[in-house]
Amino acid sequence: MTTRIFLADDQADIRMGFRRILEAETDLQVVGEADNGIAALMAIRSLEPEVLLADIRMPEMDGLELTREITRSMPAVRVVVVTTFDLDEYVHTALREGACGFLLKRSRSAVLVEAVRAAAAGDSMISPEVTTRLLNRFRRERRAVRRPDEPMTSREEEVARLVAEGLTNSEIGxxxxxxxxxxxxxxxxxxxxxxxxxxxxxxxxxxxxxxMAQK
Structure with missing residues (x-):
């Protein structure tokens, strides 16, 4: 089954790069692209992709506004925000508005591909660089956490630690x-x-x- 993807970014070279990375995978297909939020919104309504990759800073309508409108009116479309700027405010706003992923444009190709696949599967993924910074805050502000409903196996603990280090599924494997x-x-x-x-x-x-401290 092929996942249909739409690209919204005001930089043509970025769209071209994303298209090349994604269409190198047999299960991913870019069905359209736009250089501003309004054009993206109109095209998405007719093309009905499964996943939207949206830049934050675009003319007409920015990526956060586009995310809000898409998740409100077309909830079947999963939004992954891709940006140069990893400000906490952007991360929190994007996720609050319904994005299921937040990636930096400098993320590796494998991370982009995995984020799209995760979105299509109904999961979420945040760029490892952003995840590490946000989770370092959890480490500094450690508090009581719920115990697992069932004991974790040693293998599950290994997988969990590698997830916390920001590795993709293929890298963990x-x-x-x-x-x-x-x-x-x-x-x-x-x-x-x-x-x-x-x-x-x-x-x-x-x-x-x-x-992590028990490694």
Whole structure:
């Protein structure tokens, strides 16, 4: 099954680069692009992609406004915000407005691809660089956290630590010599045991619980 993607960014070279990265994957297809938020909104209404990659700073309508409108009127479209600026205010606003991902444009190609796939699957992903900074705050402000509903296996603890370090599923698989599919299964079990919605929740739990210090 092919995931249909729309690109919204006012820089043509960025759109071209994203298109090349994404269309190198057999399961991803870029179905349209726009250089401003208004044009993106109109095109998305007719093209109905599964995933929108949206820059924050665009003319006509910026990426945060576009995210708000898309998640309000077309909730089936999953929004991943991609930007040069990793300000906490942007991260919080994007996620509050309904984005299911936040990536920096300097993120590696593998991270971009995995974020799109995660969005299409209904999961969330934040750029590892941003995740690390945000989660360092959890580490400094550590507080009591809920215990897992079931004991975590040693393998699940390994996967959880690597998630907290910002590794992608494929990188975790390579590190532990397991398939990306097996990593995904471990993540699903961790989410259930920890009562969190996505990998960001897993990472936050790892830092808050002090599991990283037990390495």
């Amino acid at each position: 390579a590190e532990l010599f397991i398939s990306a599919g097996t990593v995904k299964t471990h993540l699903a079990r961790l989410q259930k045991k920890l009562g969190v919605r996505n990998r960001v929740g897993i990472a936050a739990w790892v830092w808050e619980s002090g599991l």
